[in-house]
Amino acid sequence: MNRTIVALLGAALTALAFPAAAHHSFAVWDMTQNIEFKGVVETLKFRNPHMAMTLTTTKPDGTKETINFTEGAPANMLVRMGLDPAVIAPGQEITVIGAPRKDDPNEYFIKSIVLKDGTKFQSIGP
Numbered sequence: 001m002n003r004t005i006v007a008l009l010g011a012a013l014t015a016l017a018f019p020a021a022a023h024h025s026f027a028v029w030d031m032t033q034n035i036e037f038k039g040v041v042e043t044l045k046f047r048n049p050h051m052a053m054t055l056t057t058t059k060p061d062g063t064k065e066t067i068n069f070t071e072g073a074p075a076n077m078l079v080r081m082g083l084d085p086a087v088i089a090p091g092q093e094i095t096v097i098g099a100p101r102k103d104d105p106n107e108y109f110i111k112s113i114v115l116k117d118g119t120k121f122q123s124i125g126p
Helices: 002-023 075-081
Strands: 035-045 052-058 064-071 093-101 104-115 120-122
Antiparallel strands (some): 093 104, 104 120
């Protein structure tokens, strides 16, 4: 009887692990691209499992564009690197390197953030 319970528990834990692994896949992002955006932070969601933000950029013709960074490194990882909400906040001018989402080129993964003073926080990739 104990072996049956252990086997069922093992199968249940294995089944639960598959969705977690799928969640952390980079398959939806074109991680080969490093697109640079300079702009002003409009919104910042500094939370786990992933940070997110919107950045307003100014195009060469003077029009404004909102860039959606829907995913980045976990907030706790960024804090360990020295990036927290006290360092970056709405209204601040920054540079963000992003990878576009394959099925929605208007969404980006945050690969790195560069502050105005040149301090760089690497989320993932080059």
